[in-house]
Amino acid sequence: MAHQRVPSLKDTETMLSSLGPKVFNACLVIGLIGLAAALGLGLAEGDNLRHFGFSYLVNFAFFLSISLGALFFLAIMFITKASWNVVIRRLAEVIAAIMPLLGLLAIPVILLAGQIYGWAQPDARTSHAMAHKAAFLSKDAFIIRWAIYFAIWSAYGLFYWRTSVKQDGSGDVALTRRLENYSGHALVVCSLATSLAAMDLLMSIDFLWFSTIFGVYYWTGGFVTFFAVLTLITLGLQSTGRLTKIVSMEHYHDYGKLMFGFTFFWGYIAFSQYMLYWYANIPEETAWYMLRSENGWGWVALAVLFGTFLAPFCGLLSVQAKRNLGMMAFWAAWIIVAQWVNLYWVVMPEFSHSFTISIMDLAAFFGVGGIWLAGITRLAMGTSLVPLKDPRLEESLRFENV
Amino acid sequence: MKQSVIDPLNNTVDDPTRPTELVLGGQSYTTITETVADIALEQKTPKAWYVAFAFFASLTGVLFLMIGYLIVTGVGVWGLNNPVSWGWAIVNFVFWVGIGHAGTLISAILFLLRQKWRTSINRFAEAMTIFAVVCAGLFPAIHVGRIWLVHWLFPIPNYQAMWPNFRSPLLWDVFAVGTYALVSLLFWYTGMVPDLATLRDRAKGRVRQIIYGTLAIGWRGSHRHWHRYEKAYLLLAGLATPLVLSVHSVVSFDFATSQLPGWHTSIFPPYFVAGAVFSGFAMVGTVLIPARQWFGLKHLITLHHLDNMNKIILATGSIVGFAYATEFFIAWYGGNPYESFAFVNRAFGPYAWAYWTMVTCNVVTPQLFWFKKIRTNIKVMWVMYIFVNIGMWFERFVITVTSLSRDFLPSSWAYYKPTLIDILTFVGSFGLFFTLFLLFVRFLPVIAMAEVKTVMPIADLAGDENRPAGDYHGDIHPKRRKGDK
Numbered sequence: 001m002a003h004q005r006v007p008s009l010k011d012t013e014t015m016l017s018s019l020g021p022k023v024f025n026a027c028l029v030i031g032l033i034g035l036a037a038a039l040g041l042g043l044a045e046g047d048n049l050r051h052f053g054f055s056y057l058v059n060f061a062f063f064l065s066i067s068l069g070a071l072f073f074l075a076i077m078f079i080t081k082a083s084w085n086v087v088i089r090r091l092a093e094v095i096a097a098i099m100p101l102l103g104l105l106a107i108p109v110i111l112l113a114g115q116i117y118g119w120a121q122p123d124a125r126t127s128h129a130m131a132h133k134a135a136f137l138s139k140d141a142f143i144i145r146w147a148i149y150f151a152i153w154s155a156y157g158l159f160y161w162r163t164s165v166k167q168d169g170s171g172d173v174a175l176t177r178r179l180e181n182y183s184g185h186a187l188v189v190c191s192l193a194t195s196l197a198a199m200d201l202l203m204s205i206d207f208l209w210f211s212t213i214f215g216v217y218y219w220t221g222g223f224v225t226f227f228a229v230l231t232l233i234t235l236g237l238q239s240t241g242r243l244t245k246i247v248s249m250e251h252y253h254d255y256g257k258l259m260f261g262f263t264f265f266w267g268y269i270a271f272s273q274y275m276l277y278w279y280a281n282i283p284e285e286t287a288w289y290m291l292r293s294e295n296g297w298g299w300v301a302l303a304v305l306f307g308t309f310l311a312p313f314c315g316l317l318s319v320q321a322k323r324n325l326g327m328m329a330f331w332a333a334w335i336i337v338a339q340w341v342n343l344y345w346v347v348m349p350e351f352s353h354s355f356t357i358s359i360m361d362l363a364a365f366f367g368v369g370g371i372w373l374a375g376i377t378r379l380a381m382g383t384s385l386v387p388l389k390d391p392r393l394e395e396s397l398r399f400e401n402v
Numbered sequence: 403m404k405q406s407v408i409d410p411l412n413n414t415v416d417d418p419t420r421p422t423e424l425v426l427g428g429q430s431y432t433t434i435t436e437t438v439a440d441i442a443l444e445q446k447t448p449k450a451w452y453v454a455f456a457f458f459a460s461l462t463g464v465l466f467l468m469i470g471y472l473i474v475t476g477v478g479v480w481g482l483n484n485p486v487s488w489g490w491a492i493v494n495f496v497f498w499v500g501i502g503h504a505g506t507l508i509s510a511i512l513f514l515l516r517q518k519w520r521t522s523i524n525r526f527a528e529a530m531t532i533f534a535v536v537c538a539g540l541f542p543a544i545h546v547g548r549i550w551l552v553h554w555l556f557p558i559p560n561y562q563a564m565w566p567n568f569r570s571p572l573l574w575d576v577f578a579v580g581t582y583a584l585v586s587l588l589f590w591y592t593g594m595v596p597d598l599a600t601l602r603d604r605a606k607g608r609v610r611q612i613i614y615g616t617l618a619i620g621w622r623g624s625h626r627h628w629h630r631y632e633k634a635y636l637l638l639a640g641l642a643t644p645l646v647l648s649v650h651s652v653v654s655f656d657f658a659t660s661q662l663p664g665w666h667t668s669i670f671p672p673y674f675v676a677g678a679v680f681s682g683f684a685m686v687g688t689v690l691i692p693a694r695q696w697f698g699l700k701h702l703i704t705l706h707h708l709d710n711m712n713k714i715i716l717a718t719g720s721i722v723g724f725a726y727a728t729e730f731f732i733a734w735y736g737g738n739p740y741e742s743f744a745f746v747n748r749a750f751g752p753y754a755w756a757y758w759t760m761v762t763c764n765v766v767t768p769q770l771f772w773f774k775k776i777r778t779n780i781k782v783m784w785v786m787y788i789f790v791n792i793g794m795w796f797e798r799f800v801i802t803v804t805s806l807s808r809d810f811l812p813s814s815w816a817y818y819k820p821t822l823i824d825i826l827t828f829v830g831s832f833g834l835f836f837t838l839f840l841l842f843v844r845f846l847p848v849i850a851m852a853e854v855k856t857v858m859p860i861a862d863l864a865g866d867e868n869r870p871a872g873d874y875h876g877d878i879h880p881k882r883r884k885g886d887k
Binding site: 264 | 416417418419421514515516644647651655658659660661666667668669670671672713717720724725728729732734735736737738772
C-alpha cells in the first residue's frame with residue numbers, strides 16, 4: 001500500500017548461502033541416479049535403447065522448453081522496459097543461462113536419433129516422400145542445426161545473466177540499456193531458432209507430418225510451464241526465509257495472471273491446430289491425431305485437454321485464486337504435470353501405438369530434471385538472488401496491482 | 403531529462419531510472435480538460451474540416467450508389483469469375499476487420515498489461531475500431547446476392563423453418579464479428595461516459611447540453627460512480643481480450659478450414675491476428691498524426707506514444723513475416739505438390755506483382771522501424787503507415803485470389819480483374835470510414851481525459867514529493883485557468 005514503507009533488500013535474505021550446496025548436491029545425486037536408472041532400464045529392454053531414447057526425449061524437450069520460456073520472458077521484459085519483475089528476474093536469468101548444460105543434455109537425443117526419428121530409418125531414407133528433404137532431415141544436418149540452436153540460446157541466455165550480474169557490482173545504467181537493445185534481435189533470432197528446433201525435436205519424429213503452428217505450440221507450452229516453475233521456486237525460496245517481504249502478493253498475482261493468460265493462449269494454439277486438421281480432414285494431416293486418439297492414447301488426449309487447458313483455466317480465473325499462495329502452488333504444480341503429459345502425448349505414441357508408461361519415464365524425468373536444477377542452483381549460488389542495482393528495482397519493490 | 407531542454411516535446415529518451423513522462427508541457431488537470439473539451443465545444447470548426455467532410459461524404463455517396471447498383475443488377479457487376487468466386491468484397495471485409503483490431507488491443511490488452519501510454523490514444527483507436535467494423539460488415543452483407551434475405555444469416559427460426567449452417571465458418575463470422583462490434587461499442591461508450599459528462603457540464607447551448615447529458619447517463623463523478631466504472635472497465639477489458647484473438651481467428655477459419663492449398667494451414671489463426679494488429683496500428687497512426695497536428699495534441703500524443711506504436715508495428719510485422727516464411731518452409735517440407743505449387747505460383751505466377759508488393763510493404767519496409775531515428779520521424783513514419791495499409795490489403799488479395807485463380811484443374815484457370823464497380827465500392831468504403839471519423843473528432847472527446855489524468859505525475863499520490871503527507875486532494879500543481887498568462 002502506498003502509505004506503507006516500501007520494503008528494501010535489507011529486509012530479507014538474498015543469498016542462497018548454506019542452502020545452495022545442499023540443493024545442488026541433492027539435485028545432482030537425484031539426477032545421476034535417475035539417469036543411471038533410466039539407462040539401466042533401457043538397456044534391460046534390449047531394444048537398442050529405443051524406448052530409453054523416447055523417454056529421454058520427452059524429458060529433455062520438457063526442461064528445454066522451460067529454459068526457453070525463461071529466455072523469452074527476459075527478452076520480453078527488457079524490450080517492454082517492465083519493472084514489476086526485477087525482484088524475481090535473477091531466477092529467470094539462471095534458468096535461461098543454463099542453456100550450455102542443456103546443450104550437453106541434447107547429446108543423447110542426437111546419439112539416439114537413429115532410434116527415435118522416422119527420417120533416420122533405412123526404409124524411410126529411400127522413400128518417395130523423403131526424396132526432396134533427405135538432405136535436410138539427415139543426421140549431419142541435424143547435428144549442425146542443433147549446434148546452431150544451442151549456440152544462439154546459450155549466447156543470449158548467458159548474455160542476460162552475465163550482464164545483469166555485472167550490474168550488481170557497477171550499477172551502470174548503460175547495462176540496462178544494452179539489455180533492452182539486445183532484446184530486439186534476441187526475440188527475432190530466438191523465435192526462428194525455437195520454431196525450427198521444435199519441428200526438429202518433436203515434429204520430425206513422424207517425418208511425414210507437418211504443421212505450420214507447431215513451433216508456437218511447443219513454445220507456448222514451455223512459456224506457461226516456466227511461470228509455473230517460477231512460482232514454485234519463489235515459494236520454495238520464501239519458505240526458507242529468502243526473498244521474503246520483497247516478493248509480495250502483488251508479484252504472485254502477476255505470476256497467476258501470466259499462467260492464466262498463457263494457459264488460455266496454449267488452448268487457443270492447440271485448438272487452432274486440432275480444429276483445422278479435424279475440419280479439413282486430410283488423411284496426411286489427421287494421421288498424427290489418429291495415432292494419438294486410439295489404443296488408449298485417446299484418454300491421454302482428454303487428460304491433455306482438461307489438464308493443460310480447461311482445469312487450470314477455471315482454477316486460475318478468479319482474483320482470489322491468484323492471490324492465494326496455496327492455490328497458486330497447487331495450480332503451478334498442476335500445470336507442470338499437465339504440460340509434461342502433453343509432451344508425453346506428443347512424443348510417445350510414435351514409440352508405441354498403444355498406451356504405455358513405465359518407471360523409466362519417471363527415472364528420466366528425475367534424471368534430466370535433477371541435473372538441470374543442479375546446474376541452475378550452481379549458477380544461483382555465486383550471486384545475489386536479486387539484481388542488486390537494477391535502476392528499476394525500486395519500482396519493482398513498491399509495485400502494486402491497481 | 404536533459405533532452406527536454408532542447409525539445410520540450412521529445413520524451414523518447416531512454417532513461418531506465420525513471421518512468422517516461424506521458425503528458426508534456428507542464429499540463430494540469432484543467433489544461434487537459436480545456437484542450438480536449440474545447441475541440442468539441444469551443445473551437446470554431448476549421449474550414450479544412452468542412453472540405454474534408456464534403457469530400458468523404460461524397461465518397462460515401464459513391465459507396466451507396468455502387469451498392470444500390472449491385473443490388474438492382476446482381477453480383478455480376480463485380481469482377482468475379484468462375485474459379486475466383488471470392489474477390490474484392492472478401493478482401494475488403496478482411497482488410498477492414500483487421501484494421502478494427504488495434505482498438506481492442508489498445509483498450510483491453512494494453513490495459514491489462516498496465517501500458518499507461520495507451521490512455522492518450524485509446525479513444526481514437528476504439529472509435530476507429532467501430533468505424534472499421536461498420537465498413538467490414540457491409541461487404542459480406544452485400545456479397546450474399548439476395549440481400550433482402552440477409553437476415554437468414556442470423557439463427558432466427560424463419561418462416562421456412564430453415565436454419566443457417568452452423569458448421570460453416572461463414573456463420574461463425576457472423577457471431578464473431580457481431581460480438582466484436584457489440585463489445586467494442588460497449589467498451590468505447592463505457593470509457594467515454596465520464597468525458598461525456600465533462601462535455602455536458604461545459605456545453606453552452608441547450609441542445610448540446612441535452613444531447614451530451616443524455617449520453618452521459620447521469621454521471622456525477624461520485625466515488626460510487628468511479629468505483630463501478632473502474633470495475634466495469636476491468637471486466638470489459640477481460641472479456642474483450644479473448645475477442646482480440648477470436649475475431650480474426652474466425653475470419654482466418656473462412657480460409658483455413660477449406661482444403662485449398664495456400665488457405666489450409668494451421669498457423670492461420672495467430673498469423674491473421676498478428677496481421678490484424680499490424681494493420682490496425684498502421685491505420686491508427688495514419689489518422690492520429692494529422693489529428694494531433696491539427697488539434698494541437700502534441701503534448702498529449704507524444705513522440706513516445708508514436709515510438710511505442712511503431713515498435714508494435716515492427717513486432718507484429720515481423721510476426722507476419724515469420725508466418726510467411728513458415729508457410730513457405732512447410733509447403734516445401736510437407737512435400738505436397740499442390741501446396742508447393744500454390745506458393746511458387748504466388749511468388750512467381752501471374753500475381754507475383756501483388757505478392758512482392760505485399761512482402762515489400764509488410765515485411766521489408768517495417769524493418770526500418772529498428773532505427774529510432776525513423777521511429778521518431780513523423781513524416782517518415784506516416785509514409786510507412788501508408789505502406790503497411792497497402793501491404794495488408796494486398797496480403798488479403800494474395801491469399802484470396804491466387805489460391806482460387808489457379809485451382810486443381812488447369813483448364814479452369816482464370817485471371818481475376820476487378821471492375822470499376824469493385825474499385826469504386828472499395829474507395830467508397832474509405833469515404834464511409836473517414837466520414838464517421840470526422841464526425842467523431844468534431845463532436846466527441848477525442849482523448850480519454852479522465853484516463854490521461856490518472857497517468858500524470860500529480861495523480862500518483864505516493865510518488866509526488868511536492869505533496870505533503872495526507873494530502874489526497876486534486877490539482878495542487880501550478881494552476882492555469884483561462885485567461886492566465
